[in-house]
Amino acid sequence: MPTKKPTKKPTKKPTKKLTTNVFLPKQQRSQDTQRKLLTALHTCLQDKFFEHITIKELAEHAGVSVGTFYRRFKDKESLLPLLYQDFGNDLTLWVTGLEQTRYASLADAVEKLSLATFRFLASRKSVFRTLHLNSRLHSALLDSDQVVDRKVIYQRLAGVLLTFGDEITAADKAKAAGVVVFMMINTLLDKVLYPGLTPAIASDLDADEFAQELPEIIMSYLTA
Template sequence: MWYAARCGRSRAMAKVQQKRVARTREKILAALEQLLESKEFEAISIADIARQGGVAVGSIYSHFEDKEALLPALFDRYMERIEARVAEFVEYGMIDGEKYEPSEAHDLRGIIEQSIRGAHRQVTDSLGLRRALLTYRRLNPDVEVPLVSKLGRDAIELLAAELDRYREEIVHTDLHEAARMVSYFLNIAFLDRIVLPAAAAKDELRPSDEMLIETYTGMVLHYLTGQ
């Protein structure tokens, strides 16, 4: 009996240790994600990450060989979030906890503006992860990400369905290709926030996000309608 009790205590201690290790790893990754919101990866040190996460420098090296080893882990973190969102949409028809509904906009301009605001929100809400993803892809150009490609294709299909409601206003006969062009534009509209964190934030020549949204809406509307 004493042996069984001892084994039980050992298993319990092992679980506690595993949870402690997982929490520390999460603190490290969350700290890097937060730092990436305002700094480029190359400008962040291990000491910065330790200070931001409230962990010892040695703890980071016990989990990761070096700073570069954190990027694949952040990439996996990004993919886990995407997979969770896909599962949520497939199983419950929800996105980020909210029921997906076709656009409530009453005109084509409204749909375009709603899509651009959505792109802006996605970049703003996951800036650190997106910067990590961009850095990882830059350092690993041959890595394929099938899920990201699938999500891109799904987004084009959803947008094409929205545009079909206003087919008479759109000058392009192939709505799928028109949706592809608009989707591509939405993906790069706020890319400067990801690529140039410091410059984009401090550059006095950069228009406000609200002005950019309004201008981009007009540009896309002109592309679709020719007016």
């Protein structure tokens, strides 16, 4: 009786490991090339999703050869930590601007923060989508920025609300402010990045309209 051959299990494809080291080259020429490639990525993201952008396109927009790209980066994904750090710098400038804004009251602060968050996300939609998706595919990306601490950024946003702590009725005001920042960013993120997907479709309002409606919900929570 013939011996039955054991079924060969399919080999699992190894997950691509993201290189998360962010460093500034010593030579000015290399620094310029790195900046050109990052600028090229920003340009390409205006018309395409990250996964559809080719290295050839990046090189062409940067005005360098494909060989020059590969001398500095292993693959397209190697640009993600640079993009994440670049976005962190934008995030810091944005929050600093909000901290320097004058607010008449808690309600005024909540309204202005909601609209500012919507505009910030909408103006960087393609970059934010790229980082949002790839940070879930490559969790190491979240540790690649050694300059900007995202938790501190969110605490600073909450601090804007806590300036009007006497108007917040919650027993733990800091906790309530943190919940508001989470709710504001998360809901607007869905509305801006994924308007046609769940849970964004639960509300018929577009992102702009939702940003204007959100303060009323937040104020009910903070001053209940």
